[in-house]
Every structure is written in structure tokens, then in C-alpha cells.
Amino acid sequence: MGSILPLLEQAQNATRSIKALADEGKQQLLRNLAARLLLHADDIIRENRKDLDKMPDADPKKDRLLLNKERIASLAASLEDIALLPDPANQVLSEKKLENGLLVRKLTVPLGVVGVIYESRPNVTVDVAALCLRSGNACVLRGGTDAFHTNQCLVALIKETLQESGTDPNAVQLMPTDRDLINEMLTAVKYIDILIPRGSQQLIDFVRENSRVPVIETGAGVCHTYVESTADLDKASRIVTNAKVSRPSVCNALDTVLVDAAVAAPFLSLLAPSLEAYHVEIFADETAYGILKAGGYPQLVAAQPEDFGREFLDFKCSVKVVKDAEEALEHIRRYSSKHSEAIISNNTALSDRFLREVDAAAVYVNASTRFTDGGVFGLGAEIGISTQKLHARGPFALEKLVTEKWVVYGDGQVR
Numbered sequence: 551m552g553s554i555l556p557l558l559e560q561a562q563n564a565t566r567s568i569k570a571l572a573d574e575g576k577q578q579l580l581r582n583l584a585a586r587l588l589l590h591a592d593d594i595i596r597e598n599r600k601d602l603d604k605m606p607d608a609d610p611k612k613d614r615l616l617l618n619k620e621r622i623a624s625l626a627a628s629l630e631d632i633a634l635l636p637d638p639a640n641q642v643l644s645e646k647k648l649e650n651g652l653l654v655r656k657l658t659v660p661l662g663v664v665g666v667i668y669e670s671r672p673n674v675t676v677d678v679a680a681l682c683l684r685s686g687n688a689c690v691l692r693g694g695t696d697a698f699h700t701n702q703c704l705v706a707l708i709k710e711t712l713q714e715s716g717t718d719p720n721a722v723q724l725m726p727t728d729r730d731l732i733n734e735m736l737t738a739v740k741y742i743d744i745l746i747p748r749g750s751q752q753l754i755d756f757v758r759e760n761s762r763v764p765v766i767e768t769g770a771g772v773c774h775t776y777v778e779s780t781a782d783l784d785k786a787s788r789i790v791t792n793a794k795v796s797r798p799s800v801c802n803a804l805d806t807v808l809v810d811a812a813v814a815a816p817f818l819s820l821l822a823p824s825l826e827a828y829h830v831e832i833f834a835d836e837t838a839y840g841i842l843k844a845g846g847y848p849q850l851v852a853a854q855p856e857d858f859g860r861e862f863l864d865f866k867c868s869v870k871v872v873k874d875a876e877e878a879l880e881h882i883r884r885y886s887s888k889h890s891e892a893i894i895s896n897n898t899a900l901s902d903r904f905l906r907e908v909d910a911a912a913v914y915v916n917a918s919t920r921f922t923d924g925g926v927f928g929l930g931a932e933i934g935i936s937t938q939k940l941h942a943r944g945p946f947a948l949e950k951l952v953t954e955k956w957v958v959y960g961d962g963q964v965r
Contacts (some may be wrong), residue, residue: 554734558741560720561663561688567718569660569686569775575715576684577633583680583711585630590707591622597703598672601696610799610864611670615696625676632680632930637953639686653959658952661685661691662743665735666758666933667692669749672700677931679708679722684930685951690742692725692735694749736761748934749752751861751887766942768934770803771859771889776878776904778895779810783817785916786894791824793892793918799863800937802922807860807869808878814871815841822847830865833857837871859885875900882908888937890919911937911944 571579587594598617605612617625643656653735664687668674682689693701701724709719726736735742736757744764747757751770756948758765773792777786793804809817818841825832826847834842842850851857857868858881872878882891892914893904901915912922912935922945924932929947936942942950 554725554731555738555741557720557723557725558663558690558735561690562741564718564721565662565686565688566814568683568688568721570668571686571715571717573637575717576637576686579683579711579715579717580629580633580738582715583676583708584633586707586711587622587626587629587676587704590703591619594622594700594703594707595619597699600699601672605696609712611696611796614670614799615672615878617672617700621673625673628677628925628931631682631925632684632948635684635930637686637949638949641663643954650963651961652963655957656961657955657957659955660720661953662687663741664689664933664951665692665738665742665745665763666690667732667735667745667747667749667753668934669694669753670696671748672704674706674933675701675724675747676708678933679705681931681933681951683712683721684805685948687951688721688723690725690735690789691725691955692732695727698727698869733760736763739763746933766936766940766946768936768946770801770887771919771922771935772805772859772861772885772887773802773890773892774808774886775804775892775894775919776808776872776875777810777813777817777881778875778878778893778897778900779812780896780900781813781817781894782896783813783820786817787821787824787936789892789894790821790917791828793920794825794830794867795828795865796918796920800867802917802919803863803899804919805860805862805867806881806885807867808872808881809838809869810872810875810878811837813869814838818842819845819868825867828865830867833866833868835868835870838869841871842869852900859887861887863918874908875903879904879907886910889935892917892919892924911935924952 605852639660641658645655660963666678705724708722742763746766747754748768831849835852888910891908891910895901924945924947931944932947936946
């Protein structure tokens with residue numbers, strides 16, 4: 551393809567069609583799409599297999615790429631959940647009548663055309679399309695080459711559903727994966743209202759640095775869990791293990807364990823068998839290395855400075871022993887990507903301080919960082935986890951896919 555501008559223009563034109571849908575129409579559209587995904591699950595799995603077969607089994611991103619019957623059923627369920635959420639558009643935020651008789655209202659309205667650039671995860675295709683359609687937006691999707699066949703299949707099913715409902719199918723557009731065309735998307739200020747990169751830090755940095763379209767970052771997750779000296783160590787071990795191994799390739803997975811020196815030896819001795827069962831490679835500072843080495847931990851590496859502040863996205867993590875909460879807070883301040891951070895502690899005052907002082911989109915006390923997710927937080931689904939502070943922070947979902955418009959009713963007033 552020589553240019554994606556015709557596709558972008560079609561998406562922009564389609565905003566009229568999706569905005570014209572009543573609330574009930576948008577709800578039914580998502581329910582119809584959920585039914586279509588379940589009906590065509592075998593077709594989706596067949597196309598997904600073509601993508602999986604291109605990726606080495608050892609690649610941790612393979613789990614992110616996988617769609618099976620269970621995950622397709624989960625996608626369909628999330629569509630039903632999104633349909634039940636209130637429409638964030640066309641809500642009256644404020645209303646007042648001025649002394650001159652003008653009636654002034656502030657309303658929520660769809661953003662327009664939402665562009666999303668993402669890697670490896672075909673579930674994002676469905677999540678983004680559903681959130682955009684529910685809020686009255688069109689979307690242009692640029693997935694990675696890893697999920698090419700899966701995304702083609704999913705978008706075809708979405709377009710069929712739109713067509714069947716009498717809505718312009720160009721409201722959801724899949725961009726080609728040709729890298730030479732990505733700059734057109736980044737500079738398409740006439741057609742795209744907002745761009746959201748979701749993927750590696752390299753991708754996010756590239757979009758932020760090169761885009762002329764306003765960008766909302768869904769940042770990489772460098773997530774810490776701090777085990778404080780008053781923590782229940784059994785509970786702490788379960789939380790850390792879950793945060794690391796349940797799905798290590800996702801952005802809310804744990805990357806670094808910080809543990810108070812006072813409990814480092816008993817805690818690491820307790821934690822080691824749980825991580826060893828999953829063959830987790832540990833990059834340990836000098837103190838942690840000595841403790842784990844003495845315990846015979848097999849996959850142990852002496853940590854280098856670059857192993858802190860690193861998003862592993864694999865069965866790997868770093869461990870650092872700290873003298874107290876001050877050192878833990880300073881380490882998080884220095885290395886956090888401001889995604890998700892946790893403290894395990896029975897000290898209420900210190901936990902409250904952690905919640906106040908840690909600058910992140912989601913901060914936890916005595917729970918796994920793996921809960922940072924739009925669906926888990928009751929938002930139906932998410933486009934990503936925003937780590938910036940303007941417009942949206944945390945799970946970027948339905949409620950944030952709108953902006954504001956002032957409408958003014960007059961009767962001949964002039965100024």
C-alpha cells in the first residue's frame with residue numbers, strides 16, 4: 551500500500567455513523583460481536599496458530615499472542631461487561647443560565663478517531679474496538695507483525711458485525727504492518743485525534759518522540775514489591791510469587807523485590823522454593839546473593855546496576871536487600887516506571903506513608919501488582935495502563951475516551 555491516508559479518511563467519515571447510534575444500539579452491537587467471536591472461535595484459533603507457529607516457543611511473548619477457547623470466551627464476556635457500562639458520551643457535566651439569558655451546558659463527547667499502536671497481543675484488537683465503539687469513537691489499529699493473521703481475522707469479524715447493524719464498517723480500521731507507513735499515522739493530525747502506544751518502552755518512546763498527534767502513553771511496567779520488616783512472610787511469599795509467575799510477560803508483573811535486611815534471610819529462604827519451581831532467574835544484590843547462594847538457589851546471577859529499573863517480561867526478577875523503608879522508597883523513586891508498586895507490611899502508618907509517597911498509577915498494600923487491569927477494576931476492559939498524569943492515569947478505559955464540549959442556547963443575544 552502506498553499510503554494509509556484513504557483508510558484514515560474512511561475512519562474519520564465513519565465517526566458520523568457511530569455517533570448516530572443510540573445507547574441501546576451500541577450495547578446490542580457489542581453483544582452481537584461477542585456472539586460472533588464465540589461462533590467463529592475455531593476460525594480465530596486457526597489464524598492465531600499461523601502467528602504462533604512463526605514465534606519460537608522460548609519467546610515469553612508467545613503467551614501474550616495465544617488465543618484459545620478460554621481466552622476467546624473471556625473476550626466475549628468482556629464485551630458483555632462493556633455493553634453494560636454507562637455510555638460516557640453525551641453526559642451533562644454542568645448547566646447554568648447566565649444573567650443575559652444564555653443557557654450554557656458542558657457535555658462529554660467522543661474523542662473522534664482513536665489511533666492505537668500495539669504489539670503481540672491480539673486481545674487488544676477486540677478490547678480497543680469495543681471501548682471505542684461503546685463510547686462513540688472510530689478507531690484505527692496498528693498491530694504488530696507477530697499477530698498479523700489473528701488481527702486480520704478479528705477485524706474482519708468486527709466489520710461484519712458493524713455492517714450487519716447498519717453501521718459504517720470503516721469505524722474500525724486495521725492498518726498495514728509496513729513500518730514505512732507508520733510515520734503517516736504519527737503525523738495524521740487531520741484524521742486522528744489521539745494516539746495511544748501500547749507495548750515495549752522502545753515503541754512508546756518512538757511514538758512519543760515522533761508523533762505530531764497528541765499521545766497518551768500506556769507505559770512499560772517496572773513493578774516493585776517491598777517486603778517490610780513487619781510483613782507476614784508467608785503472605786509476602788505468596789504475593790511475590792503470584793506477581794512474578796502468574797503471567798510474567800505482562801506489564802503488571804513484578805520485576806524487583808525489595809526486602810528489609812531484618813527479614814531478608816527468612817523471607818528469601820521461604821520465597822526461593824516457590825520461584826525455583828518456575829525456574830525464575832534471580833539477579834541478586836550482594837546480600838541477597840549470599841543468602842540465596844547458601845540456600846543452593848540454582849538460577850542465580852550477581853545483579854549489575856542495569857538489572858534494577860529493568861522490565862524483564864520473563865521468568866526473571868531482581869532482588870535487593872534494603873536497610874529500611876527510607877532506602878526502599880528512594881529505590882522505587884529512582885527506578886519506578888510509575889505503573890504499579892506494592893508494600894507488604896503490618897505497619898499501618900508505614901503502609902499509609904507508602905500509599906501517599908509512591909508516585910505510581912496504582913499502589914498496593916498487601917496485594918499483588920497483577921491486579922492492575924481495567925477488567926479487574928470493573929472497567930470492562932482497557933486500552934492500556936497510562937503512567938502519565940494528563941487526561942488519564944492507570945487503566946485507560948471507557949470513561950476516558952471522551953472529551954468535553956460547551957453548548958450554548960441563545961435567543962438573539964449579542965456581545
